[in-house]
Amino acid sequence: VPMINPRDFLTQLLYPYDSFTALRTDFGPVSYNERARFWEVFEYDDVLRVASEHETFSSDGSKFAAHPEEFTKGQSILTTDPPRHRQLRSLVSQAFTPRAIASIAPRIAAITHNLLDQVAEQGSMDIIADLSYPLPVIVISELLGVPSEDRARFKRWSDDIVFSEYDDLSSGNLEEYNERVRITVRRTLDELYDYFRVVLAERRLQPRQDLVSELLAAQIEGQSLSEAEILAFCTLLLIAGNITTTNLIGNALLCFDEQPEVMDQLAKSPELLPQAIEEVLRYRSPALLVGRYATREVELHGQTIPTGQMVIGWISSANFDPCAFPQPEVFDITRTPNRHLAFGHGIHFCLGAPLARLEAKIALGILLERFQQIRRKRDQPVETIHSAFILGPKHCPVTFKARQV
Ligand code: HEM
Numbered sequence: 001v002p003m004i005n006p007r008d009f010l011t012q013l014l015y016p017y018d019s020f021t022a023l024r025t026d027f028g029p030v031s032y033n034e035r036a037r038f039w040e041v042f043e044y045d046d047v048l049r050v051a052s053e054h055e056t057f058s059s060d061g062s063k064f065a066a067h068p069e070e071f072t073k074g075q076s077i078l079t080t081d082p083p084r085h086r087q088l089r090s091l092v093s094q095a096f097t098p099r100a101i102a103s104i105a106p107r108i109a110a111i112t113h114n115l116l117d118q119v120a121e122q123g124s125m126d127i128i129a130d131l132s133y134p135l136p137v138i139v140i141s142e143l144l145g146v147p148s149e150d151r152a153r154f155k156r157w158s159d160d161i162v163f164s165e166y167d168d169l170s171s172g173n174l175e176e177y178n179e180r181v182r183i184t185v186r187r188t189l190d191e192l193y194d195y196f197r198v199v200l201a202e203r204r205l206q207p208r209q210d211l212v213s214e215l216l217a218a219q220i221e222g223q224s225l226s227e228a229e230i231l232a233f234c235t236l237l238l239i240a241g242n243i244t245t246t247n248l249i250g251n252a253l254l255c256f257d258e259q260p261e262v263m264d265q266l267a268k269s270p271e272l273l274p275q276a277i278e279e280v281l282r283y284r285s286p287a288l289l290v291g292r293y294a295t296r297e298v299e300l301h302g303q304t305i306p307t308g309q310m311v312i313g314w315i316s317s318a319n320f321d322p323c324a325f326p327q328p329e330v331f332d333i334t335r336t337p338n339r340h341l342a343f344g345h346g347i348h349f350c351l352g353a354p355l356a357r358l359e360a361k362i363a364l365g366i367l368l369e370r371f372q373q374i375r376r377k378r379d380q381p382v383e384t385i386h387s388a389f390i391l392g393p394k395h396c397p398v399t400f401k402a403r404q405v
Helices: 016-026 043-052 084-096 097-103 105-117 125-133 134-144 148-162 174-206 211-217 227-258 260-267 269-282 354-368
Strands: 030-033 038-041 124-126 289-294 298-299 304-307 310-314 371-376 396-401
Touching: 016 125, 030 304, 030 371, 038 043, 043 289, 084 097, 084 211, 097 298, 105 134, 105 211, 105 354, 124 125, 124 227, 125 134, 125 148, 125 227, 125 354, 134 148, 134 211, 134 227, 134 354, 148 174, 174 211, 174 227, 211 227, 211 310, 227 269, 227 354, 227 371, 260 269, 260 304, 269 310, 354 371
Parallel strands: 038 310
Antiparallel strands: 030 038, 124 396, 289 310, 298 304, 371 396
16 A cells, blocks of 8 residues: 555545546656656556556565565465465455355345435435444444444444645655654554454354354365465455445545536436446546556566565556547446456455446446435535545435435
8 A cells, every 4th residue: 555645636536537637747648756756657557557567566565565564364265375365365255255245135224224314304404424434334343243332433443544634745745754654554453453353253252144153154275364365355344344444435425416417317226336336436536546566677668676575556547548438528327348457356346346236236226216306515625535545435424315215
């Protein structure tokens, strides 16, 4: 994970098309970011390569890190290469197939109805605080088997890891800044791990029908997972799976609000929602980048990336590359094909993609079914969250009329 925002103006990414088109034009297909000391790749074909050619672009930062000790806690499928990656992923992939996930659709619908019941009479809500934040946290807590009432704590931990304040970075000292981020991440992981250690101890004594119990029982070639691996996996699910899904739903609202006729069309024809969600994933990708390390010297567009250096593949830039998407600036819910890279590509392709898609489809479907004339409140400008790698609105206050049923 990069420690600093490579381009300061990315902290306010309300219109990612404009920002990323400017970056691609200004910096060319590949550029070295002197300040952040990593390489950046902007075109579709190259981002696809960086994401998926794992022999050349490693996900395991500990192999090349200046501070390898920082990685002892955080190793998970996201940050391992084959063969370990394949083994770890095979343990959990069954739990996240579209078919396995489909069985929780009724539960996702029930949670959504419950959340909307709480705001239906007031005629206004914050899409983030009232719907898109709590929904994925409750769902993943139930899958993992931890109490969803603890979600205020999960939110604080997630925020501490994902959102660092970049505002003071342009004037500040990079080394000091990186040190501050490192301390925050370390402290947060300590707290999270302490929390999950208690859960693991309880499940060891009394296994239940949940993912934590399954991970404890899982064996790879006769060996159980280490406690550190289980802790890293729980942390990854809790953090990676939540903020991104929250932002997918928030970003969908922003996109639909910009084209009210699309919102009306989707209310009338909910079967168009899955395709519309794919276009939201392309147009306002919740995860902006993938990070890798060059395992050998790589030549890209005439530039040489030395062994061990970090390479950032800008998903959002790839998703606006005119070579891959005709008229990339147009938000078009009928776009076919739509081979966006919002969930990455290759062996690290997002494990939670079926779940994220299902949650977004159900939440937005029920929202449009129950409420009409959903309009973002214009009296406050949209503020996007401050993060170098996640995109979405901090708040999304809307007004609506509940439909009579
Ligand atoms: C991997 C995005 C939701 C769990 C990834 C990657 C991306 C991504 C881009 C690839 C990272 C890389 O190649 O380095 C998203 C987006 C989501 C979302 C945009 C929502 C819209 C979820 C959910 C879960 C989840 C709901 C879990 C419940 C994971 C895991 C990985 C991953 C475990 C690592 C897979 C591996 O390394 O093999 N995600 N994600 N994600 N995601 Fe998601």
